[in-house]
Amino acid sequence: NAGVTQTPKFQVLKTGQSMTLQCAQDMNHEYMSWYRQDPGMGLRLIHYSVGAGITDQGEVPNGYNVSRSTTEDFPLRLLSAAPSQTSVYFCASSYSVRGQINYGYTFGSGTRLTVV
Amino acid sequence: AQKITQTQPGMFVQEKEAVTLDCTYDTSDQSYGLFWYKQPSSGEMIFLIYQGSYDEQNATEGRYSLNFQKARKSANLVISASQLGDSAMYFCAMRDDANFNKFYFGSGTKLNVKP
Numbered sequence: 001n002a003g004v005t006q007t008p009k010f011q012v013l014k015t016g017q018s019m020t021l022q023c024a025q026d027m028n029h030e031y032m033s034w035y036r037q038d039p040g041m042g043l044r045l046i047h048y049s050v051g052a053g054i055t056d057q058g059e060v061p062n063g064y065n066v067s068r069s070t071t072e073d074f075p076l077r078l079l080s081a082a083p084s085q086t087s088v089y090f091c092a093s094s095y096s097v098r099g100q101i102n103y104g105y106t107f108g109s110g111t112r113l114t115v116v
Numbered sequence: 117a118q119k120i121t122q123t124q125p126g127m128f129v130q131e132k133e134a135v136t137l138d139c140t141y142d143t144s145d146q147s148y149g150l151f152w153y154k155q156p157s158s159g160e161m162i163f164l165i166y167q168g169s170y171d172e173q174n175a176t177e178g179r180y181s182l183n184f185q186k187a188r189k190s191a192n193l194v195i196s197a198s199q200l201g202d203s204a205m206y207f208c209a210m211r212d213d214a215n216f217n218k219f220y221f222g223s224g225t226k227l228n229v230k231p
Contacts, residue, residue, distance in 0.1 A: 031217045042120070042207055042221035050217055058218070090161065094216065104151045104211065105219065107161035 002026050006091050006108035013081040013115045021076040021111050023091030031094045032074040033105070036060065036087040043090065049074055081115045088112050119143075120208050122222035129198045130230050136183070137193040137225045139208030145169075147213040150191040152182065155205040155224070164206075167191060169213075198229045 007022045025032065033048040035058075045058030049068040063085060065077040074093075078085060089112075092105035119142040129135040141150065152164040167175045167182045175182045183192040191210075195202055208222040 033217055033219075035219075035221075040125075040223055042122075042223045043209075043219070044221070045218060048217045088159070092161075104149070104153075104163055104166060104209070105161070106163075107153075110159050112159075 004091055004093055004106050004108035006089075006111050008111060009109065011111060011113050013078070013113065015081060015083060015115060017078075017081050019078050019081065021078075021089055021091075021113075023074045023076065023108060024072050025074075025091075025093040025106070026072065027093065027106065028071060029093035029095055029106070030071065032068065033058070033092045034064070034066065034074070034076045035090045035092065036085075037090060037110075038087050046076065046089075078113075083115045086113060086115045120210055120220050120222035122208055122225050124225045125223075126226040126228070128228050128230055129195075131200060132197055134194060134196045135198055135227065137195070137206050137208075137227065139191045139193065139222060141189050141191060141208075141210050143189075143210065143212070145212050145214065149211045149213060150182065150184070151209040151211070151219070152180070152191075152193045153207045153209060154202075155207065157204070161207075165193065195227075200229050200231060203227060203229045 004025045030051050034046040035043040037043045047066040049055045091108040094105045121140045148169045150167045154162045165177045165180045167184045179196045181194045205224045207224045209219045
């Protein structure tokens with residue numbers, strides 16, 4: 001089982017560039033989310049999805065877009081990169097069935113993004 | 117609004133001793149879940165333990181136990197018999213059961229286990 005796969009693992013962008021962080025899961029999880037992790041601030045929710053075709057904003061959505069065309073994939077797009085978006089990005093997925101939620105998220109290995 | 121507070125930025129513990137990592141939370145919801153995750157230096161997030169708000173007994177998973185005090189809104193992680201491999205960042209998180217997809221994380225505690 002691959003679990004949650006994120007690509008790339010590292011990326012350097014110039015200010016103003018756009019890019020897409022990829023996330024794929026093979027566990028048939030309905031729920032998927034993107035978080036960013038900044039020093040001293042834990043993880044903050046950017047966008048989330050409760051199923052294919054359904055997305056919503058989290059705590060820090062500005063500057064990011066998402067779409068969910070399939071159950072497996074949940075890409076995160078940076079529209080015009082800014083230095084403030086330098087962070088580690090985690091994709092995560094989980095079951096939606098109450099009896100299977102006790103393990104919370106399965107996380108990807110993260111993408112370390114630097115915007116210069 | 118939910119909020120998670122971890123007041124210990126860093127802690128040291130001697131190998132083979134027990135250690136408690138503090139976590140308090142703030143919520144007006146009645147049904148919620150509390151989680152602890154471990155993040156080693158390699159960066160991945162590893163699930164450790166879960167406690168439901170209606171669970172009457174404290175959760176345990178091997179050397180990990182969660183000291184749940186609902187009235188005080190605290191969910192401390194206890195690691196017994198610390199090992200060198202326990203050195204990592206530890207995050208407390210809460211999820212509102214009305215929205216399984218939203219987790220709220222604390223700022224983390226960096227645990228260092230000394231030989």
